[in-house]
Amino acid sequence: xxxxxxxxxxEKKWNWTRLVLLVLPIIILGVVIMVFLTTGGGLNLAxxxxxxxxxxxxxxxxxxxxxxxxxxxxxxxLTIAQVIINDAVWPYTTSSGATIPRxxxxxxxxxxxxxxxxxxxIRVFSTNAIPFDFEIPVxxxxxxxxxxxFLSFTLIGLYVGVIPVYLGLIWFPALRxxxxxxxxxxxxxxxxxxxxxxxxxxxxxxxxxxxxxxxxQGIGLIGIGVVSTFLLLDAITKQQIATARSEVSQxxxxxxxxxxxxxxHNLGEGLAxxxxxxxxxxxxxxxxxxxxxxxxxxxGLGIIAPVLRDRPGIRHLxxxxxxxxxxxxxxxxxxxxxxxxxxxxxxxxxxTGAVYEVVYEIAKxxxxxxxxxxxxxxxxxxxxxxxxxxxxxxxxxx
Amino acid sequence: xxxxxxRRDFLRAxxxxxxxxxxxxxxxxxxGQAKASPLHQxxxxxxxxxxxxxxxxxxxxxxxxxxxxxxxxxxxVSTLENGQTLREYVITAINKDIEVVPGIVFPAxxxxxxxxxxxxxxxxxxxxxxxxxxxxxxxHSMHFHGIHTAEMDGVPGTPGMIDPGxxxxxEFDAEPFGLHLYHCHAAPLARHIAKGLxxxxxxxxxxxxxxxxxxxxxxMSGLDVDFDDENDFYAVNGIPFHYQLHPIxxxxxxxxxxxxxxxxxxxxxxxFHLHANFFNYYPTGTSLTPAEYTDNIMQTQAQRxxxxxxxxxxxxxxxxxxNTEFAELGWTGFFEVVA
Numbered sequence: 001x002x003x004x005x006x007x008x009x010x011e012k013k014w015n016w017t018r019l020v021l022l023v024l025p026i027i028i029l030g031v032v033i034m035v036f037l038t039t040g041g042g043l044n045l046a047x048x049x050x051x052x053x054x055x056x057x058x059x060x061x062x063x064x065x066x067x068x069x070x071x072x073x074x075x076x077x078l079t080i081a082q083v084i085i086n087d088a089v090w091p092y093t094t095s096s097g098a099t100i101p102r103x104x105x106x107x108x109x110x111x112x113x114x115x116x117x118x119x120x121x122i123r124v125f126s127t128n129a130i131p132f133d134f135e136i137p138v139x140x141x142x143x144x145x146x147x148x149x150f151l152s153f154t155l156i157g158l159y160v161g162v163i164p165v166y167l168g169l170i171w172f173p174a175l176r177x178x179x180x181x182x183x184x185x186x187x188x189x190x191x192x193x194x195x196x197x198x199x200x201x202x203x204x205x206x207x208x209x210x211x212x213x214x215x216x217q218g219i220g221l222i223g224i225g226v227v228s229t230f231l232l233l234d235a236i237t238k239q240q241i242a243t244a245r246s247e248v249s250q251x252x253x254x255x256x257x258x259x260x261x262x263x264x265h266n267l268g269e270g271l272a273x274x275x276x277x278x279x280x281x282x283x284x285x286x287x288x289x290x291x292x293x294x295x296x297x298x299x300g301l302g303i304i305a306p307v308l309r310d311r312p313g314i315r316h317l318x319x320x321x322x323x324x325x326x327x328x329x330x331x332x333x334x335x336x337x338x339x340x341x342x343x344x345x346x347x348x349x350x351x352t353g354a355v356y357e358v359v360y361e362i363a364k365x366x367x368x369x370x371x372x373x374x375x376x377x378x379x380x381x382x383x384x385x386x387x388x389x390x391x392x393x394x395x396x397x398x
Numbered sequence: 399x400x401x402x403x404x405r406r407d408f409l410r411a412x413x414x415x416x417x418x419x420x421x422x423x424x425x426x427x428x429x430g431q432a433k434a435s436p437l438h439q440x441x442x443x444x445x446x447x448x449x450x451x452x453x454x455x456x457x458x459x460x461x462x463x464x465x466x467x468x469x470x471x472x473x474x475v476s477t478l479e480n481g482q483t484l485r486e487y488v489i490t491a492i493n494k495d496i497e498v499v500p501g502i503v504f505p506a507x508x509x510x511x512x513x514x515x516x517x518x519x520x521x522x523x524x525x526x527x528x529x530x531x532x533x534x535x536x537x538h539s540m541h542f543h544g545i546h547t548a549e550m551d552g553v554p555g556t557p558g559m560i561d562p563g564x565x566x567x568x569e570f571d572a573e574p575f576g577l578h579l580y581h582c583h584a585a586p587l588a589r590h591i592a593k594g595l596x597x598x599x600x601x602x603x604x605x606x607x608x609x610x611x612x613x614x615x616x617x618m619s620g621l622d623v624d625f626d627d628e629n630d631f632y633a634v635n636g637i638p639f640h641y642q643l644h645p646i647x648x649x650x651x652x653x654x655x656x657x658x659x660x661x662x663x664x665x666x667x668x669x670f671h672l673h674a675n676f677f678n679y680y681p682t683g684t685s686l687t688p689a690e691y692t693d694n695i696m697q698t699q700a701q702r703x704x705x706x707x708x709x710x711x712x713x714x715x716x717x718x719x720x721n722t723e724f725a726e727l728g729w730t731g732f733f734e735v736v737a
Contacts, residue, residue, distance in 0.1 A: 079501065081499065081502045087726060089499075125501075131630070
């Protein structure tokens with residue numbers, strides 16, 4: 001076949017021989033699988049010790065009670081035998097029986113007199129005498145999903161996402177008077193900021209991926225999230241540019257793309273903050289909130305960078321700020337009330353893909369400008385300055 | 399007995415709740431009843447207390463710690479030509495899967511299928527003849543604490559170290575009187591002990607000890623179920639929490655004697671604390687005069703001693719290791735003192 005004996009006309013014809021040839025490998029595959037499943041194919045496939053895995057989904061603490069939701073991440077069913085908390089075998093109940101089918105979850109309930117601010121180590125023994133350890137680094141009552149906590153997480157999202165982005169937008173009138181070189185610098189600065197944010201988001205995604213069940217293939221999930229988001233946004237942009245009437249509306253489209261990219265990044269950020277706050281891993285001190293505001297103010301700057309030479313109108317600016325900042329609120333809600341490690345990985349991957357697609361768009365815009373007048377040092381210093389800005393402001397947060 | 403009933407209900411309801419079959423309402427109700435009972439000690443606030451969920455299958459295990467408590471093996475008795483009493487025993491070492499904690503099966507190595515092995519009991523000066531069969535997949539031995547010849551010591555390099563499928567007869571005179579123990583001395587020693595090859599060895603003095611109403615044997619040990627050379631659970635007589643689930647019954651004023659042996663591997667010491675009471679303690683049982691009047695003693699591995707006490711008031715009284723970590727990982731029990 002490889003010798004090019006097939007002509008285009010032959011290729012279109014279908015007959016039984018071809019159908020059989022097409023289906024044959026699948027049939028043989030089925031037979032091979034059958035042979036393996038029934039005989040083991042001459043290999044000793046029985047493992048000497050059972051392979052089990054149990055991962056934590058979420059932990060809820062209420063006065064006198066600890067609830068930990070765990071997922072069976074192993075290849076077989078897993079049965080919980082005993083639960084030990086801080087070196088004491090403790091009576092427990094489960095939400096759906098002690099046996100957890102593959103990839104399913106169960107919630108372990110302990111009536112345990114925990115104390116505020118202390119650390120707890122929970123060990124779950126399976127019936128195969130395999131211990132799984134989970135940790136409550138700092139015990140405090142898990143916020144309930146009531147109006148008050150919704151409001152407080154909304155405020156967190158507002159402070160770390162919405163307010164900084166809008167603050168950045170306020171620069172718009174002042175920056176409109178910049179010359180071409182300064183504009184390019186600003187675009188490069190934005191690109192630098194986004195490269196840094198993208199790395200940050202990706203690192204967070206990879207870190208989270210290690211905590212999710214192996215069967216969910218965290219790294220693969222990141223790949224799917226990043227690549228599909230990148231390509232999807234690229235396709236949308238191309239379509240918009242194709243239908244755009246002028247260069248002005250093209251640039252406005254780009255501003256919207258940047259807002260979406262930053263918004264998706266902020267969704268991931270909100271998610272991480274909500275989840276971390278929930279398990280007491282971070283205390284949102286005033287200093288930390290200030291740090292977030294300073295860092296995220298640059299995001300607002302990035303959104304308006306492509307449209308500085310235009311007059312997009314206050315309505316567009318308001319929408320741009322909302323798209324860029326508000327997902328932080330949504331993210332903190334999800335992170336606080338329904339944290340799912342797997343979902344978090346996917347969101348973070350989407351954020352990464354979106355941010356890098358925007359970098360790609362900005363690069364195209366810069367190239368358009370530098371085509372008329374080469375200014376390599378402006379681009380270099382802009383990108384490096386953007387990355388450094390985030391690194392330095394990051395010192396306040398991390 | 400009404401009080402007794404409420405206590406039983408409390409324990410049973412506890413076990414059921416652990417199994418996830420009883421609702422919150424049940425336990426609140428029963429805990430309420432229990433509080434009204436003078437037998438109930440833990441009625442402060444919630445009845446939160448360390449405990450395993452469910453109960454092991456004693457039938458399938460082939461032994462029950464409640465029976466091991468009073469199971470003294472005097473052997474097959476005859477008299478030698480010189481007038482000496484001969485006690486003959488047959489002890490087999492086997493590999494055996496034992497459900498040590500509900501749901502967790504431990505691939506143990508045991509003497510005569512039980513954990514701990516049989517309590518060998520004899521009198522000072524008796525001739526002891528033990529036919530030892532190794533039905534296990536590994537070399538094993540019986541190393542007795544006592545006075546005997548080097549050939550009978552059951553350590554590597556002596557005829558008493560037995561390969562799988564082989565057998566040997568240990569023979570010696572029982573001395574000195576006291577509470578001793580035996581265990582496998584094959585290498586690696588820590589693993590062979592941790593896997594369950596141990597038992598108590600009691601030599602009564604000539605003329606016996608003063609009469610008591612009840613005698614119990616308690617062998618303290620640990621269970622390393624995941625083989626990381628750290629104990630995951632602790633127990634007396636093999637099964638963690640057994641006497642918490644099934645309190646040991648004694649009567650008010652009854653004289654009680656406990657033969658307490660520590661064979662705990664991996665941890666440095668073990669201890670025994672008796673609630674709301676004091677006991678006379680006879681270290682190694684080699685004297686008839688108590689060395690101490692206390693409510694808490696400590697033993698390192700292979701240390702042992704005899705405790706004597708009686709309860710003045712009826713009620714449910716805890717006894718446990720005062721290494722509280724061990725206590726909450728299974729080494730806790732109750733005496734139920736009835737009027």
